[in-house]
Structures are given as C-alpha cells and as structure tokens.
Amino acid sequence: MEIKFEYTRKRSEFGRPCRFSDHLAEVTVDIPPDPSLADDFIPQDPVDVAVQEAPVMALHEVNTERAQVAIRGMNHVEGGWPKDIDYKNEELTTRYREEVEREEVYTMSIQHLSSLVEHCIRQNNAIDIYEEYFVEEEEEDDEEEHPSAKTITVIRDPNVTRRMATHLSWHPDANRAVAVAFCSLDFQDSRKDMSFDSYIWDLEKPYIPELVLKPSSPVVTLEYNSKDWHHVLGGCYNGQIVYWDTRKGGLPMEMTPVELSHRDPVYGACWLPSRTGTECFSASTDGLVLWWDIRKMSQPSERLVLDISRQDQLKDALGASSLDFASSMPTKFLVGTEQGIIISCNRDAKTPPEKIANIFRGHIGAVYSVTRNPFFPKVFLSVGDWTARIWTEELMDSAPIMETKYHTPYLLDGCWSPVKPAVFFTAKSDGTLDIWDFLFHQKDPSLSLKVSNDPVVSLRPQDNGRIIGCGTKLGVVSLLEISPGLCTLRKNEKNLTSTMFEREARREKVLLDKHRERLLREQERAQAQAEEREDPQEVFKQARADFFSTIKAERQRRGQ
Known part of the structure; x- marks a missing residue:
C-alpha cells in the first residue's frame, strides 16, 4: 500500500530571508608609514610603453602553377542523307525530298505533328508570353544614363618584338572570336626576331591564341568570310593575297604569285557576295584594285587602275590607303587614297576608266579609313589628317x-x-577613342576615352555595337564595352538621322550653287571689262579736251 502526501508552498515563504541594515564605516587594518624604507627607493625616468592588442600577422604570397588548357573542337556537317546523295548538290537533295514527301509515312508524321504545333500556336494566340510591359520606362531610364565605357579584355602580341595591330575582324558566328593582323608599317623596319605571325583569339580564353596564322610576309589586313566562316582572307606587306581554312591549321591554303600581285602593301581586302562565296578583291598603294577567286589565285580575274584622269595610266594612279565594300551596294565600292582623295567606283561599268564614277576631295593627308553608313549606304565616313568627314554620293564632286x-x-x-x-x-594618335553622336552633339564627342598611351591605329565594333576592339601601335588590343545608351536604337532615331543628312545635303547644295553663280558672275564681269577696255591715247585726248573746255567756259563766265 503506497501512501503519498503532496505539500505545496511558495519559494518566497520558506528559507532564511536576507536582511540588510545600515552600518557606520570602520577601519579593519591601519599600517602606518615607515620612514626607513624611503632610503631603498630608486627614482626612474618616465617610460612610455605601447601595447598592441591585435594579434601579430604575416603576409605571404604564393604563385601557383598555371594550368595548361587545350582547346579541342569537333566539326559537325549536315547529316541524315543517304550515302548515294551528295548534300552539296542542290538538284539531288531536292529530288530526294520530293520522293520522301510522297511516302505515306511522311504524311502520317506531318499530320501527327501538326496537331501538336496547332495546340502551341493556339496557346500563343491566347496569351502573348513575350509581351513587354514597361518598355517606355526602360527607355526613359536609358536616356538618363551618362555615356560610359569600360575595358573588359586586353589581348597582347605574344612576341617580344612588338608590332602594330593593323586590322581586326570579328567572327561572323556571334562574334565568338577575333582575328588580329600584326604588322610593322615603319619603313625599312629591320629589327631582329621580327615575327610574321598573326593570330585568332577565342574571347572565352583570350590569354592564348586559338590559331596562329603563318604567312610568308606580315599580314596588314584580315577579313572573315561571312558566307563561309572558316575562310579568312589576308593582304600581305609584300603585296600578296592569301587565304586560310581555319579547319586545316595556320598554314595558308593558297596565295597569289608575287609577279602578278600588288607591288606595295595591301591596305584593303574584302570578300564579295558571290554565289560561290569565293570571290574577293584588294587595293594597294601601288594604285591597283585587283579581283581574285580563291579557287584560282594564279592570276587576277579583273584589274582597275586608280587614275582619276581616266586615262588608265599606272604612272598617274593614286595609291589606295583604305578600301570599303558594302553588301547593300554590290557593284560599288569606295577607295581612300594617300593624296586625300576619295574615289567612288562602279564595277559594272563597261571600260576601266568609266569604273571611276565620282571623286571627292577634302582631306589634306592620306585617308586612313572610309566606310559606308549601314543604314544609309549613300552616306559614308572618311577619316584623314585631323578631321572626320561625312559625305553623300547624291552630291557629285562636292564638299x-x-x-x-x-x-x-x-x-x-x-x-x-x-x-x-x-x-x-x-x-x-594620342591613344584616345572618341564616340560621336551627331544627332545630339556635333561640336564635341559624346564620350572621349583614353585607351592607351600609344596611338590607336585600328577600330572594329561587333555586330551588336556593344563591344568595340581597339588596336594600338604596340600590338595591344583592348575590348571596350560601351554603355547601352550608345548602342541601343531609339524610337524615330533612324528618321531623325535621315532628316538631318537630307537637311545638310540641301544646305551644301545651296552653297555649291551660290558658289557656282558667283564664279559665273566673276567670269562675265571679267569678259565685260575686257570688251570695254579703251585705248589709252583716246582716253588722254578726251581728258585733255575736257580740261581745256572747262577752262574756256570759266573765262567766258568771268568776262575775259
């Protein structure tokens, strides 16, 4: 039998409580001073002691070994065709498609897939999943952003002996790589260990070249083929034209013979939008423009002498220092010369002298760059001496x-x-990059950025306009990312720019007409003065007769 008893009580109700009371102060110990101990006291000078509470730490630096990274790729070609069908032959592939489309299995597959696609299309028609709701607010935010640019990547010439980065070319496939031509353009540069190599860099791994191009002479200009991405065209310092197939290494596939090539460095080389994608043309300071086909580079297919007198004389030709070709105008191209003259040429003309269509004079020194506007092909930009100028082909031979x-x-x-x-x-030449927006500022650039202490000799933006490559005289290529306000097309910007160009063209035409009228009036005045010119003897006799008649009249008036 269990007996249990519970007793409950608050804690404050049991135990001895603490009681406090007031007491007067009392001395517990009293030690009187001992004068005899003063003899043992030694006085000392004041001493400052600093105490640091933080722990003592040491700085050590360690350089780890660099990882060796290799780039490997695989070539994918069009597949799925039977062995007896050559997929490059359009006629065979078309015939095979027609045979497949007549089969019953193909019809059933299309009917099955069409129901699925129709369902997705109905969903998209019901709800637009790509609709943008706040476009206007985003544009307003962009307008308030100040123009700026920042360096994202720097590529350097791997060689110890530095050379100019004379030309840049972006890979047509989403600008994933950039080809840089390295060459020394200094006259008779005889530095030892001068390399002839140029390079292609993958932007994801810019510390080592993806491919080394090994020409027989330094390359002045490089261009990717927009139709066949693996073909790269190069113009050499000795006047030869070479091309590479990047799938087959860095050695040239073929090059033009020296005796039929240019006699001076090739400052411009462009691909032509032909059906085969194998035609190109080049220009040099020897005064020639030559057309080539990479399938047969033993001799040029066509030749043009840059003689503005239209006599087709090589001794009177102007040296080409820049070349531009736009696919929007497949028969026309522009040539900038060392004499400051820009030549507009038309390849479809019947005779070589007729191919020189228009001549534009304005620069004092060599024209280092001439490019057409991608939106208005008749408007082009030229850079030379100390200015950049905008021209239009609608005004012939004008300013x-x-x-x-x-x-x-x-x-x-x-x-x-x-x-x-x-x-x-x-x-x-002072290493500055200027970004101009003539729609807003025409006297000063919208952004001026110091890229390098060395002269910037080459520029090339990507297709999206966001990143621009700048090559310097010492072979350093800086990739700059500019702010969205300088690479985003705004509403009505194209129309406003067109109106601006048309207004300036009309103004220039009015000034040109007034100038011609003034010259014509001066010529007419000079002819009239020549006709009215009198014999000096007759003028003297007339003045003598007038003098004596005046004296005679005065005497008669006085009554003499």
Whole structure:
C-alpha cells in the first residue's frame, strides 16, 4: 500500500530571508608609514610603453602553377542523307525530298505533328508570353544614363618584338572570336626576331591564341568570310593575297604569285557576295584594285587602275590607303587614297576608266579609313589628317555635308556604329577613342576615352555595337564595352538621322550653287571689262579736251 502526501508552498515563504541594515564605516587594518624604507627607493625616468592588442600577422604570397588548357573542337556537317546523295548538290537533295514527301509515312508524321504545333500556336494566340510591359520606362531610364565605357579584355602580341595591330575582324558566328593582323608599317623596319605571325583569339580564353596564322610576309589586313566562316582572307606587306581554312591549321591554303600581285602593301581586302562565296578583291598603294577567286589565285580575274584622269595610266594612279565594300551596294565600292582623295567606283561599268564614277576631295593627308553608313549606304565616313568627314554620293564632286572639329592629334581610323545611324567612332594618335553622336552633339564627342598611351591605329565594333576592339601601335588590343545608351536604337532615331543628312545635303547644295553663280558672275564681269577696255591715247585726248573746255567756259563766265 503506497501512501503519498503532496505539500505545496511558495519559494518566497520558506528559507532564511536576507536582511540588510545600515552600518557606520570602520577601519579593519591601519599600517602606518615607515620612514626607513624611503632610503631603498630608486627614482626612474618616465617610460612610455605601447601595447598592441591585435594579434601579430604575416603576409605571404604564393604563385601557383598555371594550368595548361587545350582547346579541342569537333566539326559537325549536315547529316541524315543517304550515302548515294551528295548534300552539296542542290538538284539531288531536292529530288530526294520530293520522293520522301510522297511516302505515306511522311504524311502520317506531318499530320501527327501538326496537331501538336496547332495546340502551341493556339496557346500563343491566347496569351502573348513575350509581351513587354514597361518598355517606355526602360527607355526613359536609358536616356538618363551618362555615356560610359569600360575595358573588359586586353589581348597582347605574344612576341617580344612588338608590332602594330593593323586590322581586326570579328567572327561572323556571334562574334565568338577575333582575328588580329600584326604588322610593322615603319619603313625599312629591320629589327631582329621580327615575327610574321598573326593570330585568332577565342574571347572565352583570350590569354592564348586559338590559331596562329603563318604567312610568308606580315599580314596588314584580315577579313572573315561571312558566307563561309572558316575562310579568312589576308593582304600581305609584300603585296600578296592569301587565304586560310581555319579547319586545316595556320598554314595558308593558297596565295597569289608575287609577279602578278600588288607591288606595295595591301591596305584593303574584302570578300564579295558571290554565289560561290569565293570571290574577293584588294587595293594597294601601288594604285591597283585587283579581283581574285580563291579557287584560282594564279592570276587576277579583273584589274582597275586608280587614275582619276581616266586615262588608265599606272604612272598617274593614286595609291589606295583604305578600301570599303558594302553588301547593300554590290557593284560599288569606295577607295581612300594617300593624296586625300576619295574615289567612288562602279564595277559594272563597261571600260576601266568609266569604273571611276565620282571623286571627292577634302582631306589634306592620306585617308586612313572610309566606310559606308549601314543604314544609309549613300552616306559614308572618311577619316584623314585631323578631321572626320561625312559625305553623300547624291552630291557629285562636292564638299562634305558634315565634319568634326580639327583635332590636335592625328586621326588614324574610324567606323560607324552598326546599330545607331548617327553614331561613329574615331581613333587618335594620342591613344584616345572618341564616340560621336551627331544627332545630339556635333561640336564635341559624346564620350572621349583614353585607351592607351600609344596611338590607336585600328577600330572594329561587333555586330551588336556593344563591344568595340581597339588596336594600338604596340600590338595591344583592348575590348571596350560601351554603355547601352550608345548602342541601343531609339524610337524615330533612324528618321531623325535621315532628316538631318537630307537637311545638310540641301544646305551644301545651296552653297555649291551660290558658289557656282558667283564664279559665273566673276567670269562675265571679267569678259565685260575686257570688251570695254579703251585705248589709252583716246582716253588722254578726251581728258585733255575736257580740261581745256572747262577752262574756256570759266573765262567766258568771268568776262575775259
């Protein structure tokens, strides 16, 4: 039998409580002073002691070994065809498609897939999943953003002996790589260990070249083929034209013979939009423009002498220092010369002298760059001496419709923005990159950025206009990312730019007409003065007779 008893009580009700009371102060110990101990006291000078509470730490640096990274790729070609069908032959593939489309299995597959696709289309028609709701607010935010640019990647010439980065070319496939031509353009540069190599870099791994191009002479210009991405065209310092197939290494596939090539460095080489994608043409300071086909590079297919007198004389030809070709105008191209003259040529003309269509004079020195506007092909930009100038082909043999101010440093290159019609870039000899937007500012650049202490000699923007490559005289290529406001097309910007160009063209035409009228009046006045010119003897006799008649009249008046 269990007996249990519970007793409950508050804690404050049991135990001895603490009781406090007031007490007067009392001395517990009292030690009187001992004068005899004063003899043992030694006085000391004041001593400062610093105490640091933080723990003592040491700094050590360690360089780890660099990882060796290899780039490997695989070539994918069009597949799925039977062995007896050559997929490059359009006639065979078309015939095979027609046979497949007549089969019953193909019809059943299409009917099954069409129901699925129809369901997705109905969903998209019901709800637009790609609709943008706040476009206007985003545009307002972009307008308030100040123009800026930042360096994202720097590519350097791997060789110890530095050379100029004379030309840049972006890979047509989403700009994933960039080809850089390295060459020393200094006359009779005889530095030892001068390399002839140029390079292609993958932007994801810019510390080591993806491919080394090994020409027989330094390359001045490089261009990717937009139709066949694996073909790269190069113009050499000795005047030869070479091309590479990047799938087969860095050695040239073929090159032009020296005796039939240019006699001077090739400053411009462009691919032509032909059916085969194998035609190209080049220009050099020897005064020639040559057309080539990479399937047969033993001799040029066509030849043009840059003789503006239209006599087709090589001794009177002007040296080409820049070349531009736009696919929107497949028969026309522009040539900038060392004499400051821009030549507009038409390949479809019947005779070589007729191919020189128009001549534009305006620069004092060599024209280092001439490029057409991607939105208005008849409008083009030229860079030379200390200015950049905008011309239009609608005004024949006239002055530029717009131009920048005269700079103190020399201008060495220029190009249009591929996404904004009124924006263009200029490079100066003091290492500065200027970004101009003529729609908003025409006296000063919208952004001026110091890229390097060395002259910037080459420029090339990507297709999206967001990243621009700048090559310097010492072979350093800086990739700059510009702010969205300078690479985003706004509402009505294209129409406003077109109106601006048309207004300036009309103004220039009015000034040109007034100038011609003034010259005509001066000529007529000079002819009239020549006709009215009298014999000096007759003038003297007439003056003598007038003098004596005046004296005689005065005497008669006085009554003498």
